[in-house]
Amino acid sequence: MSSVFDARRAMSIARKETWHIRRDPVTLIVSLGLPVLLVLFFGFAINFDVKSVDLLVADGDHSRISRELIEVVSASGYFNVRRAASAAAAADALGAEKGKAALIIETGFGRELRAGKPVEAQVLLDGADNSNAGIVSSYLASAEGAVRARLTGASAPPVTLRTRFLFNPELDSHWFVVPGIFVIVVGLISSLLTALTVAREWENGSMEILLSTPVRPLEIIAGKLAPYMALSFAAIMLVYGLARLVFGVPFLGSHLIFALATLLFLAATMSQGLVISVVTRQQQLAFQTAMNTGMMPIQLLSGFIFPIESMPALFQWITMILPARWYMILTRSLFLRAPDFSMLLGPLSALMGLTAVFMLIAWRMFKTDLEP
Amino acid sequence: MSGPWAVEVDDLSVRFGDFTAVDAVSFKVSPGEIFGFLGANGAGKTTTIRVLCGLLVPSSGKVRVAGLDAADGLMAIKRKVGYMSQRFTLYDSMTVGENLSFAAALRKMPGDVLARRTRELFDTIGFDQPVTMFVRDLAGGYKQELSLATAMLHDPEVVFLDEPTAGVAPAARARFWRLIRKIAASGKTVFVTTHYMDEAEQCGRIALMRAGKLIALDEPGALKTRAFPEPLVEIEAGPGAPEEWIQDVRRDAAVLALKPHGLRWHASVADAAGVERLVKALGSFATVKPITPSLEDVFIRLVEGADR
Numbered sequence A: 001m002s003s004v005f006d007a008r009r010a011m012s013i014a015r016k017e018t019w020h021i022r023r024d025p026v027t028l029i030v031s032l033g034l035p036v037l038l039v040l041f042f043g044f045a046i047n048f049d050v051k052s053v054d055l056l057v058a059d060g061d062h063s064r065i066s067r068e069l070i071e072v073v074s075a076s077g078y079f080n081v082r083r084a085a086s087a088a089a090a091a092d093a094l095g096a097e098k099g100k101a102a103l104i105i106e107t108g109f110g111r112e113l114r115a116g117k118p119v120e121a122q123v124l125l126d127g128a129d130n131s132n133a134g135i136v137s138s139y140l141a142s143a144e145g146a147v148r149a150r151l152t153g154a155s156a157p158p159v160t161l162r163t164r165f166l167f168n169p170e171l172d173s174h175w176f177v178v179p180g181i182f183v184i185v186v187g188l189i190s191s192l193l194t195a196l197t198v199a200r201e202w203e204n205g206s207m208e209i210l211l212s213t214p215v216r217p218l219e220i221i222a223g224k225l226a227p228y229m230a231l232s233f234a235a236i237m238l239v240y241g242l243a244r245l246v247f248g249v250p251f252l253g254s255h256l257i258f259a260l261a262t263l264l265f266l267a268a269t270m271s272q273g274l275v276i277s278v279v280t281r282q283q284q285l286a287f288q289t290a291m292n293t294g295m296m297p298i299q300l301l302s303g304f305i306f307p308i309e310s311m312p313a314l315f316q317w318i319t320m321i322l323p324a325r326w327y328m329i330l331t332r333s334l335f336l337r338a339p340d341f342s343m344l345l346g347p348l349s350a351l352m353g354l355t356a357v358f359m360l361i362a363w364r365m366f367k368t369d370l371e372p
Numbered sequence B: 001m002s003g004p005w006a007v008e009v010d011d012l013s014v015r016f017g018d019f020t021a022v023d024a025v026s027f028k029v030s031p032g033e034i035f036g037f038l039g040a041n042g043a044g045k046t047t048t049i050r051v052l053c054g055l056l057v058p059s060s061g062k063v064r065v066a067g068l069d070a071a072d073g074l075m076a077i078k079r080k081v082g083y084m085s086q087r088f089t090l091y092d093s094m095t096v097g098e099n100l101s102f103a104a105a106l107r108k109m110p111g112d113v114l115a116r117r118t119r120e121l122f123d124t125i126g127f128d129q130p131v132t133m134f135v136r137d138l139a140g141g142y143k144q145e146l147s148l149a150t151a152m153l154h155d156p157e158v159v160f161l162d163e164p165t166a167g168v169a170p171a172a173r174a175r176f177w178r179l180i181r182k183i184a185a186s187g188k189t190v191f192v193t194t195h196y197m198d199e200a201e202q203c204g205r206i207a208l209m210r211a212g213k214l215i216a217l218d219e220p221g222a223l224k225t226r227a228f229p230e231p232l233v234e235i236e237a238g239p240g241a242p243e244e245w246i247q248d249v250r251r252d253a254a255v256l257a258l259k260p261h262g263l264r265w266h267a268s269v270a271d272a273a274g275v276e277r278l279v280k281a282l283g284s285f286a287t288v289k290p291i292t293p294s295l296e297d298v299f300i301r302l303v304e305g306a307d308r
Helices: A007-023 A025-045 A064-075 A087-095 A109-114 A130-155 A173-204 A206-211 A217-245 A255-280 A283-301 A313-319 A323-336 A341-365 B045-052 B074-080 B096-106 B111-125 B140-151 B170-185 B220-227 B245-251 B272-282 B295-307
Strands: A053-059 A079-083 A101-105 A122-125 B007-016 B019-029 B034-039 B060-065 B081-084 B158-162 B189-193 B205-210 B213-218 B232-237 B255-261 B264-269 B286-291
Touching: A007 A025, A007 A217, A007 B096, A025 A173, A025 A217, A053 A064, A053 A087, A064 A079, A064 A101, A064 A109, A087 A101, A087 A122, A101 A130, A122 A130, A173 A206, A173 A217, A173 A255, A173 A283, A173 A323, A217 A255, A217 A341, A255 A283, A255 A323, A255 A341, A283 A313, A323 A341, B007 B045, B019 B045, B019 B060, B019 B205, B019 B213, B034 B045, B034 B170, B045 B060, B045 B158, B045 B189, B074 B081, B081 B140, B096 B111, B096 B140, B111 B140, B111 B170, B140 B158, B140 B170, B170 B189, B205 B220, B205 B295, B213 B220, B213 B295, B220 B295, B232 B245, B232 B272, B245 B255, B245 B264, B245 B272, B264 B272, B272 B286
Parallel strands: A053 A079, A053 A101, B034 B189, B034 B205, B081 B158, B158 B189
Antiparallel strands: A101 A122, B007 B019, B007 B060, B205 B213, B232 B264, B232 B286, B255 B264
16 A cells, blocks of 8 residues: 555654654653652552441440440451440431441340341441442441351351452452553553644644655654554553552463553554544644543543443443553453453454544544645 | 646635635746745735645646646655745754754655755755754754755755745845755746745746735836836935925826835826926925835735725
């Protein structure tokens, strides 16, 4: 396809971009330093672990059995048990945000239980704190099994709930968060880098001269993409080292596939950035567009925090056009499990498809005429 | 006909939506000519040049540059023309040598050809700055010279220079124009736009554009005699001039137009007899001497004529 693409011309563009990058400390700092800094910062800051939840206990029964229940709950290590004088006092304390949950045991709890009647203890949760509420309620539910075993003694078969968390047995949220953060950080920065590059040439007028030579859009696109890919790949290697060494995240998958996935992800986000650049032709506008399309959707829809499976179908479809969504799956499984290649084929080909689509759009939208 | 023209423009129009930037313009430029393109900002000069460089597709009409037209492909045209745009467009963070090498690589010029052309061009231009110097450190005049060298690296037949001397010091402007003459003398066609009248005087022919239309096209001298067929005199009043003398001049039936030029006045007079009468009437306190109109006078008149 020599009428569309000439590798030597693309190379000369790439060489020129390399000169720019090497001599622009801002680009270097933003592309290499910022990901490291952000991953460190957010890696420590974001923590999904629920520990030491303030639990208000109102024991209206004061029986041996109610004391046992409270002991089991407090022995779990997840709660800071604090006494409340009454059920009403516990509810008030929740309202005043003096606790996240309350356990209320009514008078007669022990007597009814000994009489063999079904009994209930009430759990109040601060629903305003949605993310904690879910975790607390599941902790308490699992405590229920343990309580039953202790309280009913030998008269009933002891029921114990054993939950074993696969792939992240420590339930260390760093393992989960760090690979996710780096997808978000690198994804945003890489699309930003390329979003600015074509717009910059339009803005300072050098695009006009570039286009007055026989250079073709695809050569410009490829030539601009390659050096920035290399740069962001280096950033990912730095962040990978950080995840392993500083946060102690294991890596169980194949490094080769990780490299392939990373290249595909960078190609996809960067060609997305190029689309923005080609269309806006202004750095300021390109920057804003890249931030707006990159920041919120990636954070909220990539599956970083909110599971994609629990989104409405329409949004699940929307997430499919986000390269970060696919790379998120790839990194998390490559870090934390040792997946079969067949399991990764889907996300890998999705990234490949997205790259192709964005490249095609950037190429087609690339105007070679200078109509204002 | 496909004569030996360097540039042929036939009924060219460029429209952007409702706006007509270039309106049915036709002209021809011969090889080796210095062709001046004048007009106010927004008159359609840059748009025309962009069409000729293959950067813009015309809405209608035909252009032929260096013997090639749209049927030969824009790429073919781009190989034969050099373009130096209005804005300074070299890369600041690259050296002189890197900028040239990049331009050469885009045109797939082998290294030895680049080295030879660079030597030739630097000799012609008299560019003596080190190639390892960063472009951002060059003085304005040198930047323009390097831009020109970059535009001419591939030995184009036609060079388009869009306001090449805007914002350049007078001495550097004069140097640059010596260069333009040198290039034209070597057989290249130079197509240049400018706002400076002294530069326009140095063109072989001048095309004047006004609101997308070509309103005049001729040699500078011919334009002057056409715009001012009647005599033009400059009047400078000395001390002792009566208070109302200029009103008397204005009332003179032979004086067709009177315009202040600094402290002097330019009057176009109906005929030689009218000039004689003026000399007689004002001779005691003012000097009245015949002058050739400046191009500025010519353009003011031509533009006013086009507006009427």
